[in-house]
Amino acid sequence: MQQPDLTTYRYLVLAEGHFGPLTSKTANSAVRFLPDRVLGIVDSTRAGQTVQDVLGFGGEIPIMGSMEEGLRLNPTALLIGIAPQGGALPPAWRPALTAAIRAGLHVVAGLHAYLADDAELSSLAAEHGVRIHDLRRPPAGLPVSKGHARNIGAYSVLTVGTDCNIGKMTAGLRIRDALRARDAKVGFAATGQTGILIEGWGIAVDAVVADFIGGAAETLVLKAAEGNDIVMVEGQGSLVHPGYSGVTLGLLHGSMPDGMILCHQPTRTCPYGAGNPYSWMPLPSVPEMIRIVEGAIAPLRPSPVIGVSLVTFDMDEAAARDEVARIQDLTGLPTTDPVRFGAEPLADAILRAAARKKGN
Amino acid sequence: MQQPDLTTYRYLVLAEGHFGPLTSKTANSAVRFLPDRVLGIVDSTRAGQTVQDVLGFGGEIPIMGSMEEGLRLNPTALLIGIAPQGGALPPAWRPALTAAIRAGLHVVAGLHAYLADDAELSSLAAEHGVRIHDLRRPPAGLPVSKGHARNIGAYSVLTVGTDCNIGKMTAGLRIRDALRARDAKVGFAATGQTGILIEGWGIAVDAVVADFIGGAAETLVLKAAEGNDIVMVEGQGSLVHPGYSGVTLGLLHGSMPDGMILCHQPTRTCPYGAGNPYSWMPLPSVPEMIRIVEGAIAPLRPSPVIGVSLVTFDMDEAAARDEVARIQDLTGLPTTDPVRFGAEPLADAILRAAARKKGN
Numbered sequence: 001m002q003q004p005d006l007t008t009y010r011y012l013v014l015a016e017g018h019f020g021p022l023t024s025k026t027a028n029s030a031v032r033f034l035p036d037r038v039l040g041i042v043d044s045t046r047a048g049q050t051v052q053d054v055l056g057f058g059g060e061i062p063i064m065g066s067m068e069e070g071l072r073l074n075p076t077a078l079l080i081g082i083a084p085q086g087g088a089l090p091p092a093w094r095p096a097l098t099a100a101i102r103a104g105l106h107v108v109a110g111l112h113a114y115l116a117d118d119a120e121l122s123s124l125a126a127e128h129g130v131r132i133h134d135l136r137r138p139p140a141g142l143p144v145s146k147g148h149a150r151n152i153g154a155y156s157v158l159t160v161g162t163d164c165n166i167g168k169m170t171a172g173l174r175i176r177d178a179l180r181a182r183d184a185k186v187g188f189a190a191t192g193q194t195g196i197l198i199e200g201w202g203i204a205v206d207a208v209v210a211d212f213i214g215g216a217a218e219t220l221v222l223k224a225a226e227g228n229d230i231v232m233v234e235g236q237g238s239l240v241h242p243g244y245s246g247v248t249l250g251l252l253h254g255s256m257p258d259g260m261i262l263c264h265q266p267t268r269t270c271p272y273g274a275g276n277p278y279s280w281m282p283l284p285s286v287p288e289m290i291r292i293v294e295g296a297i298a299p300l301r302p303s304p305v306i307g308v309s310l311v312t313f314d315m316d317e318a319a320a321r322d323e324v325a326r327i328q329d330l331t332g333l334p335t336t337d338p339v340r341f342g343a344e345p346l347a348d349a350i351l352r353a354a355a356r357k358k359g360n
Numbered sequence: 361m362q363q364p365d366l367t368t369y370r371y372l373v374l375a376e377g378h379f380g381p382l383t384s385k386t387a388n389s390a391v392r393f394l395p396d397r398v399l400g401i402v403d404s405t406r407a408g409q410t411v412q413d414v415l416g417f418g419g420e421i422p423i424m425g426s427m428e429e430g431l432r433l434n435p436t437a438l439l440i441g442i443a444p445q446g447g448a449l450p451p452a453w454r455p456a457l458t459a460a461i462r463a464g465l466h467v468v469a470g471l472h473a474y475l476a477d478d479a480e481l482s483s484l485a486a487e488h489g490v491r492i493h494d495l496r497r498p499p500a501g502l503p504v505s506k507g508h509a510r511n512i513g514a515y516s517v518l519t520v521g522t523d524c525n526i527g528k529m530t531a532g533l534r535i536r537d538a539l540r541a542r543d544a545k546v547g548f549a550a551t552g553q554t555g556i557l558i559e560g561w562g563i564a565v566d567a568v569v570a571d572f573i574g575g576a577a578e579t580l581v582l583k584a585a586e587g588n589d590i591v592m593v594e595g596q597g598s599l600v601h602p603g604y605s606g607v608t609l610g611l612l613h614g615s616m617p618d619g620m621i622l623c624h625q626p627t628r629t630c631p632y633g634a635g636n637p638y639s640w641m642p643l644p645s646v647p648e649m650i651r652i653v654e655g656a657i658a659p660l661r662p663s664p665v666i667g668v669s670l671v672t673f674d675m676d677e678a679a680a681r682d683e684v685a686r687i688q689d690l691t692g693l694p695t696t697d698p699v700r701f702g703a704e705p706l707a708d709a710i711l712r713a714a715a716r717k718k719g720n
Contacts, residue, residue, distance in 0.1 A: 144603040213606040240659040243504040246573040250606020299600040
């Protein structure tokens, strides 16, 4: 689970042809959470712009037109900045990878296809003395979950969502930071490649053999609880996503959270938004989704949704504030967009719930 | 997915120390569904008994005290008859495996640890010209499910359950046989190692990388629907099982069944029965479980439970008949123990539902 080198690399990020607010989740999270260690992005279709121009955050980090230009920034590692659905390495990227390795860069990737298993890349890496980190590769010997995670002393919180790619990791990290600002001892259980990149440890639960999803989650929660009073568990997928719901339920039942934070994007009406393979199904409303996630864990233990985290970057500020207020009224739960308006209301809700657990 | 050799082997079944009604699921299913191709069982703790003595079915198939004795029955393949939780090969079995290979037997196994990846066993198999079939090894290139399985013309039925190992595959196969006896064209989508053993094709959905559970199910259903009017999808696990629920939800959302058959054992009160790692949680009642499974697919499509399949081997006949009647009254759904009382009520319910779908 531990990959300590990850906490020191200075990255050039490959996002060729796909750098954008919705298309380069790994790159964007690296910018958001490791801004001092992202030296530049490679995307020839955006060359000359800054990250701020494209994402609306990220400041002056430059977007480079080629690997050659990017290498002049003196990075120590190349990060694959997008995670294509299905997870395979697009053949067009191979020249960029070999160029990076030849230039002495380590390679960090979160694809389902493990780069270290690629004969050309691994022998080239050995020749040039660099490491290939496949963030998604699971550790050996994972157990089948037994429900042990329900017995930790810390208060555990899982971020869940109405959909994939809807702010579950970001909410978790923002809440963690807000909790630490209040001097709480918080562990973060990273369950996806981007969370592992940021934290330096974790297990990508979507990459384990299906029987061990829950066991991976249980293993992570037990470790993240050590020496901490609160555990934030990074959520994955959605219980209503036709492609990924199995990962989500396994994570829910393996992590056995004391409470949950529900993540939602008000403008999204079907999985991944309109015009995609899932446009045939509507997303549940926030109250419906609260019933679904609470109902899914109820047979194992009671676990309430204790707050709502919204993604509102595509709404103007007045509309976003109105929506936060509307959802808060509708659900009776603390609601915020943790990126836009701060995570404090959710951190405070967790502190109150943790105090109640400790008092019992 | 296709393993045609599997339809011809004559098996010696290794179940050393574990042959019994609840402990040797793969062996027992081979006896039940391939009785003419199971020549003997190896379990020194039961040597001299018949399969009938131990299971209550299976007739005069002998239980042998050693591999040496078993080989005298002239089998063509050794079947690993139990699937230990976690899936690894117990070291104590290695001598039996090497003895079988040296004697020219093919090897068929459903463990998570693939025997063909074992250097000693695979080189020994090559030396002796025999094949190793790892039933659980998934095919390459599985997709993420897109919901395509909801669009097949055939009527599809998924067996679901209140628990693991509660008759989902057996009910599906019995129902399939009853449907074929009524001249229906039925495909069976095998989703576990034992179903694959019996059918000769399928994908073990619990062994795929977690992101592809639904995609494996979708692939199977599309194939099983070809040329058929009804598809029986073998269920796995349970939506309330703390260890395996992720597999179950992925299978449900990938297979997108038109209807479901709920499997239950009246005497079972917690996952795997009492005295196990899950004894801290009660199983839902049949009506509660119907609400849970119907609710879990409702956001994607409506799919009703259309019948209940009970496992009553541990009840006397009068009590079993009373329980069938009680569940039928309670739920308003056709109910039977398909092994003890026949699968016809469930087959008829499916034919009625299939006719309604065709009529729409």
